[in-house]
Amino acid sequence: MSLEMDAAPPSIRLVAAFVNSVEWQEDEDTWRSPADLGRWFVAHAQTDAGQLTADDLRLAQQIREGLREVLLAHAGHEPLAAALDGLNEGLRSVPVRLSFAPDGAPALTGMPGAAAGFGVIVQAIETARADGSWSRLKACARDTCRWAYWDDSRNGSARWCSMAGCGNYVKMRRRNSPGSARDEAIPAAGSGTRAPRLLDVAARSGVSMKTVSNVVTGRIRVAEATRIRVQAAIDELGYRPNQAARELRAERVS
Template identity: 50%
Template sequence: MLLVRDFVNTVEWQEDADSWSGPEDLERWYSERADIAVMAQTEDDLAQARRLREGLRNVLLQHAGHEPVAGAATELNEALGRISLRFRVGDSGELTIGADDDLVDPLGYVLSAVDSCRVGGTWERLKVCARDSCRWAYWDESRNGAGRWCSMAWCGNYAKMRTRSGKPLAADELSPTRGEYRPARLLDVAAKAGVSMKTVSNVINATGNVAQATRLKVEDAIRELNYSPNPVARALRKGARQGD
């Protein structure tokens, strides 16, 4: 369970901080966190890991009763179809993934951990925070399984203080509940394109030095998600800059 949670939390969207800046970071994570010895990872491996990460995040959103990002299920199923997962029976009858001389897709180990959660009955307790800008994966320890926040000491208390101040979290600050309309956000474009939110912002505003290949990925994600920048938020940011 912890491996799956930590895999999803390798990016902290609230801080726009991704632990996997490049393939070497992914390789290091497999070695240090998952204890998996892997071949040198490539940019394609990194893109695949990010796709699985965000696909699982959307499943955990559903566990918490929230609406997933449009097309998330199709995206995840396509990613799953590219992952090789092979089991072997050892000399003592133990079930293992692959063998020492096999080149096993390390994402198969992550999926094996997901299946262990399912079999152990803990899968539905893995959720994503109700604060839409957070989306941090957490283990719901509440007695009735109705927890909403990754941490009461952080997002939960923040929401409570906002409510007490008379300015509760706005609808677009909370993950939409199942059946509600979910407009794509900057975060969703970044997650789909496999880049940072800053990079998406640079593409939208035609600022910064963005490689052409990256720009095309972001533009494709914008079209596929039908993303439309929030003009009110952009005006507020522009006004804040001018007032500095």
Template identity: 50%
Template sequence: MSEEDVIPPAARLVRDFVNTFEPQVDEESLTAPDRLRDWFAQRRLLRPDARLRAADLAVAVTVREGLRAVLLGHAGHPADPTALERLDRALAGVPVRMTFTDCGHRLVAARDTALDQALAALLDAVRQCGAEQSWTRLKVCARDTCRWAYYDASRNQARRWCSMAGCGNYVKMRRAYAARTRRKGKSAAGTPAH
């Protein structure tokens, strides 16, 4: 079983939404309203013919970066309070309601706009993550230039990097180099002159 196989679908949806922007290489997937629509449509959160506007894209990006800030907090780092405030304001404009079926309950959009439908489905995924106890396993990489979202499937939930082979090794090598440099500086300062 691969690492990807253990990620609950709701957690995968949230992770993938956050990863529509890759900070390390400054690569934005959601460059236009149609790209946002296509992303949601591929995940069956919107109809392929739905219409989104530039303002909808701006709200979605605000939600995404707010979620990235939350996941940074899950990784043990202080979350950007401005990003969290923007997230709260953006979500205040997306009214949702609870609906019940014989199979359970979920959040749905209270209005019939395309953006509200898509974001309500995303919020329902967050709700599902909480119910499944997978919410705090969603984190972003501790490497400050990366911030890629990942699912921490480790037993003790202590994973800090999106990839140990990539970011983990980079951070550990930098720390080791800094420690060696400090030790050299201290030993050179403490060496008596002859």
């Protein structure tokens, strides 16, 4: 079984690159500024979206993290409803138009500006849906990873971005430390509503997990606008701050 992106169709590779523009395992986001997002569109979507704004960046992050929830659902896990709502809300604000090539092939394109870049992503999703490959793009079931990967297994049952990495790690944690490992994997669909975690708040508010921790603990002061945005995400998702405290203690011990 290969989970290598080289085996995936171009449309799938593009959407995966969009979702994987942040590596939550390292708490490292490629898009640190609107200019970073603009450069990403040029490099990956071959689209010059012009001069982007902070609102464009937040919209890109909102769409990205909503898509990650869709990919978790593809892998059989419970998505966060608020993130899916955010995805649909974000996409409604992206003006795209339907046009046809000389051979009659339809294409979705974004209007000038940020929508031009988002339009390329929307078209890639539609292409993958049409050719049947969309459901094979998934997100890793390890809670702190959630990396987008291509599942070309015969029965489409892969759950991890890497069986040798995340898969074995979770299995070893479950065997050696059942109590502390209960939150290592995202719950399967049908196992009840998934409780939001620190990563979910970071994803929803468009900041790093470290910043969310600083807001929750109050140990390090953050900009007021950032604090308000993080608190809004906490309230929207129903995140429990005492859960963050447990995670922080666990990180210090490990």
